[in-house]
Amino acid sequence: MSLKHGLLGLLNYGSMTGYELDKIFRDSLSFFWQAKTSQIYRELDTMECHGWLTSERIIQNDKPNKRVYTITDSGKEELGNWLSMPESDIANAMRVKSAFLMRVFFAGETSTEQSLEMLRTYREKCMEASKGMSAAYDAISKYRTVVGNDEKSKYWRIAALYGDAFIHAGLTWADKAIAVLEEK
Amino acid sequence: MSLKHGLLGLLNYGSMTGYELDKIFRDSLSFFWQAKTSQIYRELDTMECHGWLTSERIIQNDKPNKRVYTITDSGKEELGNWLSMPESDIANAMRVKSAFLMRVFFAGETSTEQSLEMLRTYREKCMEASKGMSAAYDAISKYRTVVGNDEKSKYWRIAALYGDAFIHAGLTWADKAIAVLEEK
DNA sequence: GTGTTATACTCAACTTGTTGAATATGACAC
DNA sequence: GTGTCATATTCAACAAGTTGAGTATAACAC
Numbered sequence: 001m002s003l004k005h006g007l008l009g010l011l012n013y014g015s016m017t018g019y020e021l022d023k024i025f026r027d028s029l030s031f032f033w034q035a036k037t038s039q040i041y042r043e044l045d046t047m048e049c050h051g052w053l054t055s056e057r058i059i060q061n062d063k064p065n066k067r068v069y070t071i072t073d074s075g076k077e078e079l080g081n082w083l084s085m086p087e088s089d090i091a092n093a094m095r096v097k098s099a100f101l102m103r104v105f106f107a108g109e110t111s112t113e114q115s116l117e118m119l120r121t122y123r124e125k126c127m128e129a130s131k132g133m134s135a136a137y138d139a140i141s142k143y144r145t146v147v148g149n150d151e152k153s154k155y156w157r158i159a160a161l162y163g164d165a166f167i168h169a170g171l172t173w174a175d176k177a178i179a180v181l182e183e184k
Numbered sequence: 185m186s187l188k189h190g191l192l193g194l195l196n197y198g199s200m201t202g203y204e205l206d207k208i209f210r211d212s213l214s215f216f217w218q219a220k221t222s223q224i225y226r227e228l229d230t231m232e233c234h235g236w237l238t239s240e241r242i243i244q245n246d247k248p249n250k251r252v253y254t255i256t257d258s259g260k261e262e263l264g265n266w267l268s269m270p271e272s273d274i275a276n277a278m279r280v281k282s283a284f285l286m287r288v289f290f291a292g293e294t295s296t297e298q299s300l301e302m303l304r305t306y307r308e309k310c311m312e313a314s315k316g317m318s319a320a321y322d323a324i325s326k327y328r329t330v331v332g333n334d335e336k337s338k339y340w341r342i343a344a345l346y347g348d349a350f351i352h353a354g355l356t357w358a359d360k361a362i363a364v365l366e367e368k
Numbered sequence: 369g370t371g372t373t374a375t376a377c378t379c380a381a382c383t384t385g386t387t388g389a390a391t392a393t394g395a396c397a398c
Numbered sequence: 399g400t401g402t403c404a405t406a407t408t409c410a411a412c413a414a415g416t417t418g419a420g421t422a423t424a425a426c427a428c
Contacts, residue, residue, distance in 0.1 A: 002283040003414080009290035019376050032285035039415060041377065064376045064423045083287060083294050090305050093284025094313055096350065099186040100277025101216035103267055105343045106193035108336030110267050115339070121274050129278055152292030155299070158361045159289045165360075166280065169353035176349075177342045187384085203406050223385060225407065248393045248406045 001082075003035050003043050008052060008079040011071040018044055018067065028139045028156070031163050044069055052078055104177075116181055123174040129167045136160050185266075187219050187227050192236060192263040195255040202228055202251065212323045212340070215347050228253055236262055288361075300365055307358040313351045320344050 010016065010024055018041045025035055035043075047053045052075030055067050071079075100122065107115040137160060144153040194200065194208055202225045209219055219227075231237045236259030239251050255263075284306065291299040321344060328337040 001413090002286050005283075005290075006286050009286070009293070012290075012293065017376070019374095022376095029286065029289065032280050032282045032289070034279060034281065034415095036416065038378075038417090042379095043414095060375095060423090062424065063374085066376060079290075079293065083290060084298060090284055090302065090309055093282050093306065094309050094354075095218060096216050096347075097218065097281070098216045098277050099189075100274055101343050101346055102186055102190050102193070102213065104339055104346070105213065105216075106189075106196075106263075106267060106339070108339045109193070109196065109263065114268060118274065122277065125274055125278050154364065155289055155292045158364055159285055161360060161364075162285055162288070162357050163280075165353045165357040166350065169349045170278075173346050173349040176345055180338065180342055180345075185383090201406070203404095206406095218385095220386065222387085222408080226409095227384095244393090244405095246394065247404085250406060 002033060003039065004047055004052075005079060005082045006033055006035075007040070007043060007047065008071060008075050008082075011053065011069055012076065012079055015068050015070040017069065021069075024143075028136065028143065031136060032159065047075070050078075051075075112181055116178060119174050119178050119181070123171060123178070126167050126170045126174060130164075130171070133160065133163055133167065136163060186217060187223065188231055188236075189263060189266045190217055190219075191224070191227060191231065192255060192259050192266075195237065195253055196260065196263055199252050199254040201253070205253075208327075212320065212327060215320060216343065231259070234262075235259075296365055300362060303358050303362050303365070307355060307362070310351050310354045310358060314348075314355070317344065317347055317351065320347060 006025070006029055007021055010021055010029075016024075018037075021044075022035075022037045022040050025033070025040065044053065044055075048055055048069070052072060053069045054072055055069045058066050058068055060066060103118065104115075107118065137157075140153055140156045140160060144150065144156075190209070190213055191205055194205055194213075200208075202221075205228075206219075206221050206224050209217070209224065228237065228239075232239055232253070236256060237253045238256055239253045242250050242252055244250060287302065288299075291302065321341075324337055324340045324344060328334065328340075
């Protein structure tokens with residue numbers, strides 16, 4: 001249900017269109033949650049049916065018409081419940097689901113050279129992601145001025161710190177793994 | 185498609201029942217891929233339809249009858265293709281999907297005390313997971329003797345190292361995050 | 369006037385994953 | 399003879415996520 005709650009969280013900052021929500025997801029939440037445009041619109045529909053949102057059609061002359069979504073009291077309540085829900089998805093948070101690691105696990109079926117190649121590619125992706133983090137921090141600064149709340153942006157920074165920590169862990173792991181395979 | 189490939193990887197070690205596959209998933213792959221029993225049986229069905237597996241019904245006297253699955257040449261080919269498939273899910277591997285981090289991101293809506301509570305719980309789960317890793321290493325030793333291949337178990341260790349690295353990163357992140365919230 | 373980009377949204381088919389119950393056998397303990 | 403555990407599998411309904419194409423408007427540059 002977390003996509004729904006992510007959307008509620010964003011709409012709690014202010015009313016928005018599906019298009020804007022989609023962009024913010026890509027810009028800033030995509031590090032820890034990804035959603036396709038089509039899924040976002042679908043979820044907005046069902047959330048409106050639940051009564052968590054209302055929507056209003058805005059006629060525009062310079063651009064295509066749009067639909068602006070606004071969170072309702074019932075939506076705010078739902079968001080609050082989700083935020084204070086304990087345990088269950090903290091346990092969930094520990095869960096990794098990685099096709100890549102599954103490949104590492106079974107890489108004994110291929111050659112050492114191929115496995116090293118894979119790990120080196122992973123290492124490079126970590127380096128790229130590491131550079132990309134500055135964009136995330138930029139996005140945080142940008143949206144902080146929009147939302148105008150430093151207390152909230154503190155939590156965004158904490159989430160970004162998670163990104164840094166895990167990218168760094170990925171790098172050092174890759175180095176260690178490469179070393180294990182290279183030793184003879 | 186990774187559950188299918190995980191099952192192929194295990195069946196490549198030797199023929200097994202759905203029940204055994206389910207247990208091995210829980211024992212050793214669950215760190216990076218989780219699947220429900222019912223899903224495993226469903227996937228085995230569709231994989232047999234693809235011709236990646238054959239199955240044989242074994243009549244037992246002391247226990248309920250069982251169905252033993254065996255990987256076919258076509259299945260081995262599929263496994264090989266998946267293992268040498270580049271890029272695509274290395275990029276995927278970088279992706280985190282965490283409802284917990286989403287909650288951190290929006291935790292500004294709740295009190296600092298509640299947020300700290302959440303982070304402390306996370307920290308504890310990391311500690312638990314850290315202890316649980318030794319069980320994973322035990323499982324590796326146990327299955328190494330079953331599979332009888334040290335070269336392969338090398339990769340299992342590498343996967344386990346990933347677990348260690350990420351649990352450790354989670355711990356230090358949680359400490360940092362708690363420090364950020366506690367500073368006034 | 370042509371191509372590109374940004375805006376704005378919709379749809380359908382499909383695969384994957386979750387929930388949770390249901391069924392059945394035989395061993396072993398008390 | 400009752401209860402529990404380990405073995406072994408099946409089913410159905412539902413929720414979530416993916417793929418990929420399709421539709422449309424208007425600004426801006428060249």
